Structure formats: C-alpha cells, structure tokens
Amino acid sequence: MPYVDGFVLAVSKDKIDAYKVLARTACEVWMEHGALDYVECIGDDVPYGEVTSFPRAVMAKEGEIVVLSWIVYRDRESRDAINKKVMEDPRLKNAGMPFDGKRLIFGGFETFIEVRRTIPA
Secondary structure (H helix, E strand, O other): OOEEEEEEEEEEHHHHHHHHHHHHHHHHHHHHOOOOEEEEEEOOOOOOOOOOOHHHHOOOOOOEEEEEEEEEEOOHHHHHHHHHHHHHOHHHHOOOOOOOHHHOEEEEEEOOOOOOOOOOO
C-alpha cells in the first residue's frame, strides 16, 4: 500500500500568493524525484473548534488560512529516498518559507484503505 506524508500549516492571507509559488515549485520537485501524487488544499470551510480543529492545531492567528497538503509515495522506502533527494534539490534549498515553520504539523502515514473514484471531466 502507498505511504503518505501529511502536512497542516497556517499561511497569512497576504502571503498566500507566495505560498502558491513555493507549493508549485515543491510539487515539481517532489514529482520529478518520484512522488506519485502531490496535493495542496487551501482551507475554505475550516471552523475554529471549541476543543480541537485545524486552526487550533496550527495556532492559526486572525488573518491566516489553514493549508492541508499531502504527498503519496509507493512505500516508506521510496518516500525516504525521494525526500533525501528533495532536501538536496537547490530549487528548495534557497526557497523562503512564507509561513511559520514552527507551527507546521507533519508526519508519515501507512495507508490501510485506498479507494479512488475518477471525477468525470
């Protein structure tokens, strides 16, 4: 089964365009090095919960948008090899982060169910 890296972060609304530029570059880099899928999502209906929520998880401040993203790999071994290449890629080494990396949540996950439906064009 595939292996997935997941990410949740907060981006200031005035830096969302810069984030999109970084995300497009990151997508290109990960895909060139062997990732199977790369997805970036900007929060649209992400309420601030009373106990837990995406905004609480990343300590989102007023004027920030929650971003959810994930990268899919063939397996954990492929992920480790691909991420090593990505971290050495000069396109990302000098790229600035238009968000607070201290509030970035990330982790690797083993897939145990995967069902996909194709969306008609």
